[in-house]
Amino acid sequence: MANKFKAAMQELLSSADIKINGNNSWDIKVNNEKFYKRVLSQGSFGLGESYMDGWWDCERLDEFFFRILRAKLEYKIKKNPLLLSRFLLAKLINFQSKSRAFNIGEKHYDIGNDLYENMLDKRMTYTCGYWKNAKNLDVAQENKLDLTCRKIGLKPGMKVLDIGCGWGSFAKYAAEKYGADVTGITVSKKQVELGNILCKNLPVKIKLQDYRDVNEKFDRVVSLGMFEHVGYKNYREYMKVACRCLKDDGLFLLHTIGGERSVVATNPWVNKYIFPGGILPSIKQIAEAIEDVFVMEDWHNFGAHYDKTLMAWHNNFCANWNNIKMNYDDRFKRMWKYYLLSFAGSFRSRKNQLWQIVLSKNGVLGGYDSIR
Numbered sequence: 001m002a003n004k005f006k007a008a009m010q011e012l013l014s015s016a017d018i019k020i021n022g023n024n025s026w027d028i029k030v031n032n033e034k035f036y037k038r039v040l041s042q043g044s045f046g047l048g049e050s051y052m053d054g055w056w057d058c059e060r061l062d063e064f065f066f067r068i069l070r071a072k073l074e075y076k077i078k079k080n081p082l083l084l085s086r087f088l089l090a091k092l093i094n095f096q097s098k099s100r101a102f103n104i105g106e107k108h109y110d111i112g113n114d115l116y117e118n119m120l121d122k123r124m125t126y127t128c129g130y131w132k133n134a135k136n137l138d139v140a141q142e143n144k145l146d147l148t149c150r151k152i153g154l155k156p157g158m159k160v161l162d163i164g165c166g167w168g169s170f171a172k173y174a175a176e177k178y179g180a181d182v183t184g185i186t187v188s189k190k191q192v193e194l195g196n197i198l199c200k201n202l203p204v205k206i207k208l209q210d211y212r213d214v215n216e217k218f219d220r221v222v223s224l225g226m227f228e229h230v231g232y233k234n235y236r237e238y239m240k241v242a243c244r245c246l247k248d249d250g251l252f253l254l255h256t257i258g259g260e261r262s263v264v265a266t267n268p269w270v271n272k273y274i275f276p277g278g279i280l281p282s283i284k285q286i287a288e289a290i291e292d293v294f295v296m297e298d299w300h301n302f303g304a305h306y307d308k309t310l311m312a313w314h315n316n317f318c319a320n321w322n323n324i325k326m327n328y329d330d331r332f333k334r335m336w337k338y339y340l341l342s343f344a345g346s347f348r349s350r351k352n353q354l355w356q357i358v359l360s361k362n363g364v365l366g367g368y369d370s371i372r
Contacts, residue, residue, distance in 0.1 A: 005036035016071035018064060026063035030056050044074060048269030048342075052335050061338060062311065065345025102187045102210075104229050107276050109166075109188035112327055116167070118320035119313050124198070125169040127225035127255060128306040128354045132372075137312040140305070145173040148222060151298070151358055151371050152251045154178045158219040161185070161245055163211050164226020168195035168204060175202040183216070185209040211238065214245055220253075221246050227256035228278050232264050235281060235289035243293050248361055252294065256281060257306070258353040274339050280352065294359035297368035303353035310344035 010020050019027045030036075032055035038046040050056060058064045068074070120126055121141040129140030130147050148170065154160070156179030162171050165184025168191075174180040181203040186192060187210065195206040211226075221242050230238045242252050259280035265271075266279045281289075290296060317336060325333070346352045358368060 005040055006033075008040060009036045012073055016067040016073055018067055025060040026058065026067055028056050028058050028064065032056070045268040045272075048273070048335075048338060051338050052273075052331055054334070061341035062307075062314075062344040062348065065342045066348045067345075069346055069349035069351045103276055104278070105186065105188035105191070108274065109186070110190045112324070113167075113190050113194050114324050114327060118323050119317045123169040123173065124167040124194075126166050128257075128302070129309045129312070130302060131305045131308050137309070137316070140309065140312075141169070142173070145170055146177070147371065148224065148253055148255070148356070149174055149178050149180075151356065152220045152222065152253050154180055154220060157181065159183070159217075161214065161216070161218040161221045163214075163221065163223040163242070164229070165191070165195065165206055166225075167191050168199045168206050170222060170224055171195075171204045171206065172199045172202060175199070175204050180220075183207065183218070185211060185214060211241055214241065216245060217247055218245055219247055219250050221250065222253045222255070224255040225257070227254060228275070228280060230281075231277065231279055232262075232281070232285060235285055236293075239289045239293045242359075243361060246361060250361065251297070251364075252359040254286075254355075254357045254359065256286075256355055256357075258282065258286075258303075258355050260351060260353075270339075273335055286355075286357070290359060294361065295363040296357065297360050297364055298356075298358040298370045300356040300370070300372065301353050302356070303347055303350065306347040306352070306354050307344050310340050310347065314340040314344065 006020070013020065013028075017026075018024075021027070021029055032050070032053075035050050035055045038050050038055070040046075042049075116124060116126065121129075121137045123138075123141055123145070125141040125145065128144065129137060130144035131140045132143065134140035134143050154174060158178075158180050160171075160174060160180045160182045162182055162184040165171055165186050168184055171182035171184045174182050182205070184195065184204065184206040186195070186206065186208065189208060192206050192208045199206065223242070227238070242254075246252055257280050259282050262282040262284050263279065266275070270278065287296075314337065317340065321333065328336075343352075347354070360368070
């Protein structure tokens, strides 16, 4: 029976040019023969957990996932019952409701500031960098922050709301370089603590707050890498909140990862271990959410840049592992590598995208000049 599962797995993998115990860097090395049945019965969840358990290895996980996703193998493996149950629950339950809003902060962003300090760029920017004319992560992230400021026409003295501000990298940059007055909100206690230290003596306030509780007016609103936590049941409300907080002549820049199809539940391994309640919006879902709320002025896709960003984070994580390993075990290390490299492969395959969308309340008179 074990040979039957192995043969089925090899047949699947061969269409993606992947061999079992082969010599290419993207081939898999199987350490436990139970691996085949586990993956064929549990799909992506079994693939991720079995890697964490050391049942298989791969020299270049990013290349493995690039080939898996480019060949669309996820649609050829038996439907995962965990994903089906998650789909049904997502239809019934609002996993990103106000009462659950702080779960993601506790389970992902509050893991430990030491992890992120050793993985991210010097400004601690946990979103996709903009690699045009950039040769390293620090420059790519400053490029992205500056691109964002230029897209919204930021000027000294403007009041800006940053929804999902992280450790304040955008807020600090906008205050330092453009003289903006920034209020950042996050659901992570550790981001608030460190963010306010990093932004000390600047016109920046970082608060522990759910976006639904903001009722002030701002000249500009930005949201960099937070919309992935909003949930499809809340997209429309999120847009109405952003509109409510934006002055009539203001601009709202939404920076989000996007998926190729409309879904209501995420990969079960990612949901359990990395981003609880996370879900990628589609073009259709965003379009329906902004209808009669905003005018779409600009839609910029630079998803291929996330591949480079994730690889840079992975390189930093590995290079600095000795600095943090006393706080994390080897299973966490395998989990985190799997997360970073599988995501890199997904962007490399072009399955996932990164969008910066500029929105206005009434349309920019004379038109909006797209900035790249």
